Amino acid sequence: MDQTMQEAYDLDRQYVLHSWSVQGKLSPKVISKGEGIYFWDGEGNRYADFASQLVNLNLGHNHPKVVEAIKKQADDMCFIGPQFVAPSRSRLAKKIIDLLPDSFGKCFFTVGGADANENAMKIARACTGKQKIITRYRSYHGATYGAISLTGDPRRPPVEPGVPGIVRVFDPYCYRCSFGLTYPECGLRCAESVREVIMYENPDTVAAVFFESVTGSNGIFVPPAGYMERIEAICRELGILLVCDEVMTGFGRTGTMFGFQNFDITPDIVTMAKGVNSGYIPLGVVAVSSKLAKYFDENMLYCGLTYSGHPIACAAALGNLEAMEEDKLVDNSSAMGALFKAELEKLAKKHAYIGDVRGIGLFTCLEMVKDRESREPLTPWNGPAGPMAHVSKALLDNGIAAYIRWNYIFLTPPIIINETELMDAVARIDAALTQAEPAIAQEVP
Incomplete structure (x- = not known):
């Protein structure tokens, strides 16, 4: 690693706090550049970005169309506050509404x-006059206090108490059904x-059902046919609003x-971020139906952010x-996703530790197990890395950067990826699993 890269590493370790980490155990890679589906570390090693960083880099690294849009907007106007009209913001709002069902009105x-x-939670509560929000136990909606309160995964309890009024239900996790049933005999x-829980809570107190269209960072659970409907x-x-979190599944x-367009549904509110501009500049969106938007013609919208609709972020989008x-x-995501899933299913026949292959489009997960019959996870839910550490190392050794959590391998490459x-x-994934298997076998009885 050259002097510039080494200096960057030393300064990082001295001055930077990294998210979701015990700081003393970190040894992060220095990244020198990115292009297309690849990025390079400070030692010149190339990695295929099969995490799209945090499932946000949908167009890959340094896409010229997005880079040019950023440059042009910066030349015209770097920033103007949300109280003014920014042309890029106006055009983007119309563009997003045009992509959604006809019932949608404003962003x-x-x-x-x-x-x-x-x-979105504020808007749902304001428009309905009700407080409770139904979410799922294995959901993830973000790390700020309100968003982590909506979240169901293990990152929530350490920062509780959070926002009150959140009620959780079980997920459509067919591989490990919470009710011990099998689809479709389960009758959904x-x-x-979900209806049963709402009735216990009293529908007159419930503002919204707030679901990821496809559960993301807790395992990529694609709802079975008929579930979302x-x-x-x-x-x-x-009389309850349906909110679809498309932060990870959008674009x-x-x-x-x-993601919700895989099902025959029309939500009332759609949230999005990440793929809206492939993460090049921070941006999020709450799109609401015309009916909900009309409420704020006569009532205060108690929402506001200094950087709301940042002109450069909107131009990038x-x-x-x-x-x-x-x-x-x-279309490319659909075609490459179908090919990828078929190839991963072939790998599952070869590698006994793959218990389940699931996904939709280029949103795919391998669930790793000790034994396919028992389905015992290779690493416990919310437990230490254990044998999965060998998988992580082997993937990097073979030039694949993937997001690994518990016994899941998330494989979500940029949607620009081609067949070659x-x-x-x-x-490379095949070689990595082959490399890891002897070390796994030493730890798994």
């Missing part, structure tokens, strides 16, 4: 996904249980523009969407 802009979800018990029907029956990730349309990247790049990565 409120935020800085990222967490505050998009917090503001996980969906029916049943959830919407319950909401309509009981082509699942092979459709938005416009460049991002233009590139998606020109290069037909939603994909098949090369499949071969």
